[in-house]
Amino acid sequence: MEYYLQLFINGLVVGGIYSLVALGFVVIYKATKVVNFAQGELVMAGAYICFALTVQFNIPFLWAFLLTLAFSVLLGLAIERMVLRPLIGEEHISVIMVTVGMSSVLKSLVQLFWGTQIRVYPQVLPTEPVVIAGLPVAPVYLAAFALSAVLFAIFSVFFKYSRTGIAMRATAFDQQAAQSMGIGIKNIFAMSWCIACVVSAVGGVILGNINGINSQLGHLGLKVFPAVILGGLDSLLGAALGGLIIGVLENVCDGAARQLFGLGGFREVAAFIILVVILMIKPYGLFGTKEIERV
Amino acid sequence: MNAGSTVNEVLKVENLEVVYNDVVLVLKGLSLACPKGEITALLGANGAGKSTTLKAISGLLECEDGEVTDGSVIYQGEPIQHLIPEKIVRKGIFQVMEGRRIFEDLTVEENLRCGAFTRPRSEIAGGLEKVYDYFPRLRERRKQLAGYMSGGEQQMCAIGRAIMARPQLLLLDEPSLGLAPLLVEEIFDIVKRINSVEGVTVLLVEQNARAALSVAGRGYIMENGRVVMEGKAADLLGNPDVQEFYLGMGHGGDRRSYRDVKHYRRRKRWLG
Numbered sequence: 001m002e003y004y005l006q007l008f009i010n011g012l013v014v015g016g017i018y019s020l021v022a023l024g025f026v027v028i029y030k031a032t033k034v035v036n037f038a039q040g041e042l043v044m045a046g047a048y049i050c051f052a053l054t055v056q057f058n059i060p061f062l063w064a065f066l067l068t069l070a071f072s073v074l075l076g077l078a079i080e081r082m083v084l085r086p087l088i089g090e091e092h093i094s095v096i097m098v099t100v101g102m103s104s105v106l107k108s109l110v111q112l113f114w115g116t117q118i119r120v121y122p123q124v125l126p127t128e129p130v131v132i133a134g135l136p137v138a139p140v141y142l143a144a145f146a147l148s149a150v151l152f153a154i155f156s157v158f159f160k161y162s163r164t165g166i167a168m169r170a171t172a173f174d175q176q177a178a179q180s181m182g183i184g185i186k187n188i189f190a191m192s193w194c195i196a197c198v199v200s201a202v203g204g205v206i207l208g209n210i211n212g213i214n215s216q217l218g219h220l221g222l223k224v225f226p227a228v229i230l231g232g233l234d235s236l237l238g239a240a241l242g243g244l245i246i247g248v249l250e251n252v253c254d255g256a257a258r259q260l261f262g263l264g265g266f267r268e269v270a271a272f273i274i275l276v277v278i279l280m281i282k283p284y285g286l287f288g289t290k291e292i293e294r295v
Numbered sequence: 296m297n298a299g300s301t302v303n304e305v306l307k308v309e310n311l312e313v314v315y316n317d318v319v320l321v322l323k324g325l326s327l328a329c330p331k332g333e334i335t336a337l338l339g340a341n342g343a344g345k346s347t348t349l350k351a352i353s354g355l356l357e358c359e360d361g362e363v364t365d366g367s368v369i370y371q372g373e374p375i376q377h378l379i380p381e382k383i384v385r386k387g388i389f390q391v392m393e394g395r396r397i398f399e400d401l402t403v404e405e406n407l408r409c410g411a412f413t414r415p416r417s418e419i420a421g422g423l424e425k426v427y428d429y430f431p432r433l434r435e436r437r438k439q440l441a442g443y444m445s446g447g448e449q450q451m452c453a454i455g456r457a458i459m460a461r462p463q464l465l466l467l468d469e470p471s472l473g474l475a476p477l478l479v480e481e482i483f484d485i486v487k488r489i490n491s492v493e494g495v496t497v498l499l500v501e502q503n504a505r506a507a508l509s510v511a512g513r514g515y516i517m518e519n520g521r522v523v524m525e526g527k528a529a530d531l532l533g534n535p536d537v538q539e540f541y542l543g544m545g546h547g548g549d550r551r552s553y554r555d556v557k558h559y560r561r562r563k564r565w566l567g
Contacts, residue, residue, distance in 0.1 A: 182412050
């Protein structure tokens with residue numbers, strides 16, 4: 001039993017990171033209806049930037065973290081301005097293909113600068129485990145989970161109550177009508193990419209602290225698809241829960257497969273099996289918007 | 296054409312030409328003017344270019360691949376035909392688009408807040424109160440998703456967004472579209488009230504010529520991207536051609552056969 005509880009807690013932490021990355025994904029999808037295939041690479045970019053700042057430039061971790069966030073904002077602006085703005089008015093599918101290309105470019109850039117071997121962050125938090133409900137939990141796990149939760153709370157409030165947040169949702173629904181309200185949709189697009197880059201970078205830094213990073217980190221982006229589709233592509237709450245559920249399920253399934261059948265590596269596919277099942281029984285996800293039909 | 300005095304004209308459109316997709320010429324030298332504080336009606340058959348005219352004024356052509364290729368839109372003495380929509384809204388022109396274009400997955404109140412996007416935050420509470428006074432039904436439904444409202448309520452919400460924006464010039468594109476006759480009357484009453492109480496100049500595009508001319512001071516009739524007739528609303532209502540082709544009154548009755556040729560020519564001119 002303790003084995004499964006431990007798996008559950010690990011799952012929650014990994015799930016928290018999935019949720020963060022899913023949040024970035026959902027924000028872009030909500031505002032621009034673009035499915036961003038480069039989301040995982042944004043995670044990787046953030047992780048490597050923070051790594052470079054702490055290890056290669058010897059900047060204290062907290063400052064490096066803040067600088068990484070600033071860098072992510074710039075990265076978001078750059079991507080929007082150079083890659084996506086020229087594509088405004090084009091088919092969504094063209095933009096989606098461009099994000100696929102962007103993921104390759106980002107991955108190559110990281111390999112160019114840092115190579116392909118695993119890099120390890122310096123230990124920031126104490127390694128002495130904290131005991132929760134009789135189970136030892138690493139402080140870095142707790143911090144990861146708390147950070148994800150706080151970011152989610154902030155963005156939920158932002159989208160529900162702030163003027164810009166409401167304008168982003170309006171733009172997501174009808175760009176031309178949003179323009180007729182005087183909403184500058186280019187700013188909205190830029191903002192959504194910035195948010196996506198920032199939350200992804202946070203996810204990347206957390207992962208770096210837990211596992212170390214390598215240039216395959218971008219594959220995390222693929223794991224986020226089951227999470228967002230489970231939650232519903234355009235729902236923040238869905239992204240949060242979807243991420244957690246996928247994280248927990250893949251860890252517990254993996255553990256079960258290992259213990260019961262002696263199978264390793266089930267973790268890698270569990271999320272996608274879940275994805276297929278979701279698509280069959282709940283194609284809009286748990287909280288996704290169905291088209292409103294008036295009667 | 297009547298040049299008029301430019302002093303109290305809020306909006307003046309001169310020889311406007313609009314091309315879609317670099318090929319299709321939709322407006323072919325259209326001119327019109329909106330006197331300050333009045334309602335001006337812009338009438339015409341389907342495809343005459345009425346909506347295009349409004350979008351050319353509000354800058355919303357951009358995202359439909361339309362472009363102003365010639366002529367000018369002069370708002371309070373200043374050319375605005377090449378400004379982006381955001382700037383035009385900030386200058387005080389607000390368009391209520393055809394088909395209401397409500398943000399369906401936002402609540403009514405969030406929709407209204409979007410209308411006030413360009414206004415200082417301090418005005419929002421007062422603006423909401425004002426909208427709810429105009430449309431008490433929206434107050435009851437303010438926490439409801441706008442997509443679930445009836446067509447009439449959505450139109451109220453769309454006009455409510457315009458009130459929130461406090462425009463000086465309001466462009467209304469077919470507010471009567473798809474509404475029951477009684478509701479059309481209610482909506483036009485409100486338009487008239489907004490015009491007289493808030494002092495908003497209105498440019499009203501309509502298929503429902505009778506309703507539009509009953510509230511408007513002046514009217515323009517468009518065919519094929521041009522203005523073919525303009526005048527005081529009362530004169531237009533009394534004009535036999537307008538009566539026949541827009542208001543559906545069979546002018547001439549039995550004698551039509553006797554005037555068939557002439558009728559045909561006139562009709563040809565109207566309907567192009």
